[in-house]
Amino acid sequence: MSTNIPRSLVKNLDLFRAVPDKDLDTVLSIARPMRLNAGDSVFQQGQNAEHFFVLLHGHLKVLQTTAEGEQVMVRYVIPGEVFGIAKAMRRPTYPASCVAVEESIVLAWPSAEWDRFMTGNLQFAANALQAVGQRLQDAHTRIKELSTEEVEQRVARCILRLIDSSGEKTDDGIAINFPITRQEIAEMTGTTLHTVSRLLSAWKDRGLVITGRKRVVVRKVDDLIRLAEGEPIESAGNSSTRKSSVQPL
Amino acid sequence: MSTNIPRSLVKNLDLFRAVPDKDLDTVLSIARPMRLNAGDSVFQQGQNAEHFFVLLHGHLKVLQTTAEGEQVMVRYVIPGEVFGIAKAMRRPTYPASCVAVEESIVLAWPSAEWDRFMTGNLQFAANALQAVGQRLQDAHTRIKELSTEEVEQRVARCILRLIDSSGEKTDDGIAINFPITRQEIAEMTGTTLHTVSRLLSAWKDRGLVITGRKRVVVRKVDDLIRLAEGEPIESAGNSSTRKSSVQPL
């Protein structure tokens, strides 16, 4: 059975880096593509982990729900990343829920295939380990930030990461590529939508950002970097001379 | 070349589970054992990742240091666990520092061996992936807690985890197996030693724990569990008054 998924779609994904073409073709022959609308859920916390996925297009969020019903965004998935690999870690169920924040396209494989991929191709195993390792790093970074930084720093960092991974240059500045609410930013930074709103308003007044409904555009990246690093913002200095070097989400 | 490390030492470690004996012997022949005194550092954040390790005996802490010099404990290493596998994630340097909190014994391998292990034995690769996956889970859980829970809950959970992984039954209750300071508990829970001290004092007054210098003994595990889940406790501090009533609004 042959699909019409072009090999080029997965060839450049980190997970399949340096995997021989013939193996890629096998991989693709089993893949099932899925289209998701904004708000559609890919899987729910606690569900049986029957598939694992790669995001081809769009944006997803991975949420953990607390006993009290609060939601914490554990991760943002950007195109090219694997997600839902619970089975790879020998967990029977998904530890979090995954929801599309905009129209998205994913590839899905039955979890059982994971072991085949692993045993069939050593490069694949190493790639997977690296991907998970990177996420562990990111998680540790976030723990450090939650433990030691103030809300304003964390929100600034969050915005910086978003424009880093999903920024788009516009006439007004660098815009976040996809719709995002104050509530979602709050879930990413461990605060409330009220506080995020106040911060964005203050930044807007100072000319650092332009805000809109589900929209954030950064005008002065280096001022934001300064905030992220906890440095006080002195005067209304102009700005456009720094590189964005922020760790991903 | 033969070492005097008995095969049984590593045979039951998660990392080497289901790895054939002949491979184990190879592994052991390369391993270098090291003894550490309390306070000795195994590696420092930023250092070249020249080895990876398994803890055989004792306790280590893994710390990240912030730009301002504050320390955050990202992980506690207990006997049987791997650590320092930066190279496995293709990072050239260690992302954190690792320090012994008491006398400990570790096995060390040159980082270059990692790839040999990975390619030589698929089971090993799968084990490693699972181990890192488990840690990712734990990190996510911690992020959730830091984001949504109050300090008392977090500290309660922290103590519970410690007695879970390193608890020792004594006449007085369940004691944490190794010396631990208020400062260290604070670094694990994202708070200050002052707040930890106040909490432990309050718990002591209510008979939940016995405290001492670098020592915590839990007397009423289930009350602590209740605290960890955010339920208020009403019981008066006397010896064995069981709880019978709570009705928060």
Place this chain on the structure above:
DNA sequence: CGTCCCGTTGATCCCTATCAAATGTAGTGG
């Protein structure tokens, strides 16, 4: 054009970090 959502803003409160000292405890060397 009405109805959700999303966002903004004010007022208030309280948890917890901070600042500041005093007390206790292990370890060491004379």
Place this chain on the structure above:
DNA sequence: CCACTACATTTGATAGGGATCAACGGGACG
């Protein structure tokens, strides 16, 4: 064995960052 020192812990007082409570304004979409 004791004095000395370094480190751990406790506790009080104070202040402030954000959460929480409460309304209202505004854009999008059916």
